[in-house]
Amino acid sequence: MHNTTLKKISEILGISISTVSRALKHHPDISLKTRQKVIDLAEALDYEPNASAVQLRTRNSKLLGLMVPTISNYFYETFIAAVEEDARKQGYSVMILQSGNDPVIELENLKLFRQNRVSGVFACLSLSTTDMKGFERMRELDIPVVFFDNVPEEDGLHKICMADEKSAQLAAELILQQPYQSVLALFGNPQLSITKKREEALKLAFQSHPKIELLVEHAGNSEEAQNITHAMLDKHQPDIIFCMSDEILIGVLKTIQQRGLHYPDNIALLTISNGTIPKLFHPQITYIETSGEKLGRLAFSHMLNCINGNSEAKELLVDAVLVKGGSV
Amino acid sequence: MHNTTLKKISEILGISISTVSRALKHHPDISLKTRQKVIDLAEALDYEPNASAVQLRTRNSKLLGLMVPTISNYFYETFIAAVEEDARKQGYSVMILQSGNDPVIELENLKLFRQNRVSGVFACLSLSTTDMKGFERMRELDIPVVFFDNVPEEDGLHKICMADEKSAQLAAELILQQPYQSVLALFGNPQLSITKKREEALKLAFQSHPKIELLVEHAGNSEEAQNITHAMLDKHQPDIIFCMSDEILIGVLKTIQQRGLHYPDNIALLTISNGTIPKLFHPQITYIETSGEKLGRLAFSHMLNCINGNSEAKELLVDAVLVKGGSV
DNA sequence: GTGAAAGCGCTAACAA
DNA sequence: TTGTTAGCGCTTTCAC
Numbered sequence: 001m002h003n004t005t006l007k008k009i010s011e012i013l014g015i016s017i018s019t020v021s022r023a024l025k026h027h028p029d030i031s032l033k034t035r036q037k038v039i040d041l042a043e044a045l046d047y048e049p050n051a052s053a054v055q056l057r058t059r060n061s062k063l064l065g066l067m068v069p070t071i072s073n074y075f076y077e078t079f080i081a082a083v084e085e086d087a088r089k090q091g092y093s094v095m096i097l098q099s100g101n102d103p104v105i106e107l108e109n110l111k112l113f114r115q116n117r118v119s120g121v122f123a124c125l126s127l128s129t130t131d132m133k134g135f136e137r138m139r140e141l142d143i144p145v146v147f148f149d150n151v152p153e154e155d156g157l158h159k160i161c162m163a164d165e166k167s168a169q170l171a172a173e174l175i176l177q178q179p180y181q182s183v184l185a186l187f188g189n190p191q192l193s194i195t196k197k198r199e200e201a202l203k204l205a206f207q208s209h210p211k212i213e214l215l216v217e218h219a220g221n222s223e224e225a226q227n228i229t230h231a232m233l234d235k236h237q238p239d240i241i242f243c244m245s246d247e248i249l250i251g252v253l254k255t256i257q258q259r260g261l262h263y264p265d266n267i268a269l270l271t272i273s274n275g276t277i278p279k280l281f282h283p284q285i286t287y288i289e290t291s292g293e294k295l296g297r298l299a300f301s302h303m304l305n306c307i308n309g310n311s312e313a314k315e316l317l318v319d320a321v322l323v324k325g326g327s328v
Numbered sequence: 329m330h331n332t333t334l335k336k337i338s339e340i341l342g343i344s345i346s347t348v349s350r351a352l353k354h355h356p357d358i359s360l361k362t363r364q365k366v367i368d369l370a371e372a373l374d375y376e377p378n379a380s381a382v383q384l385r386t387r388n389s390k391l392l393g394l395m396v397p398t399i400s401n402y403f404y405e406t407f408i409a410a411v412e413e414d415a416r417k418q419g420y421s422v423m424i425l426q427s428g429n430d431p432v433i434e435l436e437n438l439k440l441f442r443q444n445r446v447s448g449v450f451a452c453l454s455l456s457t458t459d460m461k462g463f464e465r466m467r468e469l470d471i472p473v474v475f476f477d478n479v480p481e482e483d484g485l486h487k488i489c490m491a492d493e494k495s496a497q498l499a500a501e502l503i504l505q506q507p508y509q510s511v512l513a514l515f516g517n518p519q520l521s522i523t524k525k526r527e528e529a530l531k532l533a534f535q536s537h538p539k540i541e542l543l544v545e546h547a548g549n550s551e552e553a554q555n556i557t558h559a560m561l562d563k564h565q566p567d568i569i570f571c572m573s574d575e576i577l578i579g580v581l582k583t584i585q586q587r588g589l590h591y592p593d594n595i596a597l598l599t600i601s602n603g604t605i606p607k608l609f610h611p612q613i614t615y616i617e618t619s620g621e622k623l624g625r626l627a628f629s630h631m632l633n634c635i636n637g638n639s640e641a642k643e644l645l646v647d648a649v650l651v652k653g654g655s656v
Numbered sequence: 657g658t659g660a661a662a663g664c665g666c667t668a669a670c671a672a
Numbered sequence: 673t674t675g676t677t678a679g680c681g682c683t684t685t686c687a688c
Contacts, residue, residue, distance in 0.1 A: 002445065002469060005665055016675045021667065029673060046465065051443045052380040052389075053665035056680050061380075071399070072409040081400040084426055088433075093440060096424050098412055105416075112421060115379045117330065137374065141330060250608060257610030280578060280608065282585030333681055344659045349683065357657055381681035384664050660687080671676075 004045040013037060024049075055117065064094050064303065065113035065121040069101045074246045074274050075292045076124070079148065082296025083122060090304065092119070101126040110134035114141065120303045124149040127191055144306035146299050150192050151315075158306060159315040160299040164197035167272055167288045167320035171242055172205030174270060174286075174328060182213040184238035186228065186248045189220050198244050198272070213238075225251025233259065240268035240328065246277045249285070253277075269327040283326025294318045332373040341365060352377075383445065392422050392631065393441035393449040397429045402574045402602050403620045404452070407476065410624025411450060418632065420447070429454040438462035442469065448631045452477040455519055472634035474627050478520050479643075486634060487643040488627040492525035495600055495616045495648035499570055500533030502598060502614075502656060510541040512566035514556065514576045517548050526572050526600070541566075553579025561587065568596035568656070574605045577613070581605075597655035611654025622646045 006024075010017045015034065023030045023038035024047075030038075041047075055061045064087060068076040084094050095116060097109040106126050113121055114137070121138060123145055132152065138145050144158065151159040175183055185202055188195050199216065206214045215236060219225035225248045229241070233255065243249040249271040256263065263269045263283070271278060271287045278285035295318050305311035334352075338345045343362065351358045351366035352375075358366075369375075383389045392415060396404040412422050423444060425437040434454050441449055442465070449466060451473055460480065466473050472486065479487040503511055513530055516523050527544065534542045543564060547553035553576045557569070561583065571577040577599040584591065591597045591611070599606060599615045606613035623646050633639035 002442070006667095007665075017665090018667075018676080019674055022674090025667095031673060034673080048439065048442050050384065050445065050665050052384040052445065053680090054667080056378065056380040056384055056664095056682090057666045057668090059680075070409055071412060072405045077400045077405045080424075081398055081426060084399060084424065085428070088425070088437075093423055093425070093444070095421055096408075096412065097416070097421070098409060100413070109416075111376065114330070114376050116421070117378065117380065253608065254610060277608070280581065280605070282582060334683095335681075345682080346660080346684075347658055350658085353683095359657060362657080378681050381664090382683080384666090384680095385682045385684085387664075658688085660685105662683105662685090664682090666680090668679100669677090672674085 002048060002050070004042070004047040005050075006047075009038065009041055009045065009047065013041060059117070061117045061119050062092050063116060063118045064092050065109075065116070065118040065123075066094050066096045067099055067106065067109050067113075067121065067123045068096075069124060069126055070098050071096065074276050075149070075290065078274060078292030079296040079299070080292075082293040083300050086297055086300040090300075099126040101128065103129050103131060107131075107134045110138065114138070114143070118143065119307055120144045120146065122146050122148060122299055122303065125152060125193075126150075127189060144303065146303050146306065148295055148299050150194060153193065156313045158302060158311070158313050160295055160302060161194070161197075161315060161317055162290045162295060163317045163320040164194055165201040166317075167290070168198045168201035169205055170288050170320055170322050171270055171272070172202055174322065175240055175242065176205075176209060176212075178240070178268070178328065180212065180239035180268070182215070182236060182238045183240055183242060184215045184217070184229075184232055184236065185242040185244075186225055186252065187216065187218050187244040188248060190218050195244065202242070219248055219251060222247050222251040222254075225249075226254045227251075229255035230259075238267065240270060243269070243271040243273075245290075246271070246273045249273060249277055253281070263327045275323065278323070278325060278327075285327040286325040287323050289321045289323050291318065330376060330378070332370070332375040333378075334375075337366060337369055337373065337375065341369060387445070389445045389447050390420050391444060391446045392420050393437075393444075393446040393451075394422050394424045395427055395434065395437050395441075395449065395451045396424075397452060397454055398426050399424065402604050403477070403618065406602060406620030407624040407627070408620075410621040411628050414625055414628040427454045429456065431457050431459065435459075435462045438466065442466070442471070446471065447635055448472045448474065450474050450476060450627055450631065453480060453521075454478075455517060472631065474631050474634065476623055476627050478522060481521065484641045486630060486639070486641050488623055488630060489522070489525075489643060489645055490618045490623060491645045491648040492522055493529040494645075495618070496526045496529035497533055498616050498648055498650050499598055499600070500530055502650065503568055503570065504533075504537060504540075506568070506596070506656065508540065508567035508596070510543070510564060510566045511568055511570060512543045512545070512557075512560055512564065513570040513572075514553055514580060515544065515546050515572040516576060518546050523572065530570070547576055547579060550575050550579040550582075553577075554582045555579075557583035558587075566595065568598060571597070571599035571601075573618075574599070574601045577601060577605055581609070591655045603651065606651070606653060606655075613655040614653040615651050617649045617651050619646065 006017045006020045010020045023035040099106040146158045148160040229252050273287040278287045334345045334348045338348045351363040427434040474486040476488040557580050601615040606615045
């Protein structure tokens with residue numbers, strides 16, 4: 001049991017609780033002598049302030065909420081790692097919750113954040129979120145919410161995204177520079193905001209090149225991507241496959257390997273990715289970077305601004321960068 | 329601001345705070361009428377109990393600490409995901425902190441756990457931890473600590489590990505079944521408890537087969553593994569490479585691909601892994617499974633026992649399973 | 657079946 | 673420079 005409290009220290013030293021409290025915070029009012037006595041004794045008794053008591057009294061929790069569909073994901077894990085690291089440096093802790101893409105759990109998690117009186121929330125919407133009540137309640141309570149990755153469509157919210165349109169444009173440019181005649185573009189779940197943005201931008205870029213065949217498909221996970229790729233390769237001869245994400249890429253790679261195909265000779269490959277998977281292969285797969293880490297750092301610094309009231313709601317973008325490999 | 333409190337509800341209803349408190353917990357003393365009135369009003373006013381106040385009063389935090397070197401890791405992310413999921417189902421939240429393999433941060437993190445009065449801690453030691461004071465303090469405070477992955481050597485602690493010895497034995501068995509004459513075994517940082525256990529067990533298994541050449545090397549990360557593999561392949565002709573972990577495997581795979589080698593024809597491959605990386609390749613790489621998820625679930629259920637005082641300190645093992653691929 | 661009161665550990669306004 | 677006091681929101685014992 002934690003049994004060293006301000007009261008105990010004050011009793012031993014024969015001074016008041018408030019003096020002890022002040023001394024421990026290096027309040028200038030307190031004489032050096034007293035201060036030192038208090039600090040020494042606190043040290044000796046392993047005093048450790050009760051965070052709940054402090055938070056109850058000050059209404060300032062130094063706790064941030066972070067919700068993702070799942071922690072176990074190439075992208076989210078780097079996002080979380082970055083946020084946690086920056087938060088720690090600023091004296092914040094992070095309460096990380098998974099929604100499992102279940103709107104009911106999402107709602108419960110938001111409630112948990114509220115009950116813990118978090119100072120702010122980072123949230124990636126679950127796939128099937130339609131009811132935004134949980135988030136609206138956050139707004140009522142003046143708890144800033146910074147959305148990332150899969151974000152709501154409404155304006156007037158804090159959103160941190162990668163430059164989805166630009167990344168798709170970059171991909172299109174790279175493809176159009178080459179003499180490819182047929183392009184297979186594989187996207188993720190069409191409900192996701194990132195899917196919509198990337199898909200629209202890619203299609204737009206190809207509109208002025210009607211001679212090039214653009215085959216667009218959607219896959220909810222790696223396995224689906226794998227199957228769809230097989231099916232498409234049975235019917236078509238795309239020169240290049242564009243993957244919207246690592247998850248898609250994984251499925252595509254399996255199919256390619258299963259069929260004994262080699263990139264870039266038999267077919268070219270281009271993806272949007274965190275970088276982990278593309279670098280596992282040789283030649284390295286060319287990708288447009290989505291850095292969970294950069295996104296996380298930006299999200300955290302924006303959160304800090306929100307908490308300090310210095311930020312109107314806006315969408316911030318992490319720039320898209322092409323990382324050349326040997327697959328195009 | 330959260331402004332609905334028990335007090336407010338009690339004032340509106342003209343009853344006492346304690347009655348409100350009881351009604352909200354479905355205390356049998358309270359009449360159905362009163363109870364319903366209270367519950368309805370609480371609902372209408374979006375009452376959400378202040379977790380800090382509850383914890384301050386009850387000294388029961390429903391909060392668990394979890395510390396890893398980094399969240400962004402194939403193994404830890406699955407461990408964390410499993411713990412978080414099970415914890416949520418039992419009404420616990422998890423405070424996840426990264427040590428970055430820095431003993432100083434590790435100590436600070438433990439302090440943070442204490443200040444937040446967590447009910448228990450899951451900890452994977454940082455690489456260079458020598459000072460166990462932070463953990464001893466946990467013991468003094470009766471806060472159970474469940475170690476996992478990289479665990480201390482001392483007895484009398486709660487440890488959740490995979491069956492490291494057995495996994496190395498399984499690997500050795502599989503290798504010895506084949507006509508391999510030379511084996512390159514790559515291990516991680518020799519300070520890690522898992523490295524020591526796996527290495528010793530593997531060496532032991534080969535002692536009775538002195539004719540087989542066993543080359544043992546250590547690499548601190550993927551890049552080192554990549555370089556070492558190059559160097560070893562320059563000098564030797566191993567028939568098979570055994571990798572202690574995904575991190576090592578990644579480096580080895582790069583070298584193999586760079587050299588245009590193919591498994592299992594030119595060289596065989598065997599690894600201990602979570603499964604993610606081995607399944608990315610075709611043929612799939614044969615591996616002995618370390619399931620972060622299984623470890624996490626076991627760790628959590630053991631933690632629950634510890635919290636309820638039903639558990640003496642012991643080391644629990646997750647069994648090693650061979651997952652056959654096409655690389656041996 | 658309900659209320660009064662004490663107190664968890666801390667901070668901060670006000671007094672001295 | 674230090675102490676007194678009130679109170680954050682909640683639970684729980686004891687009394688009625």
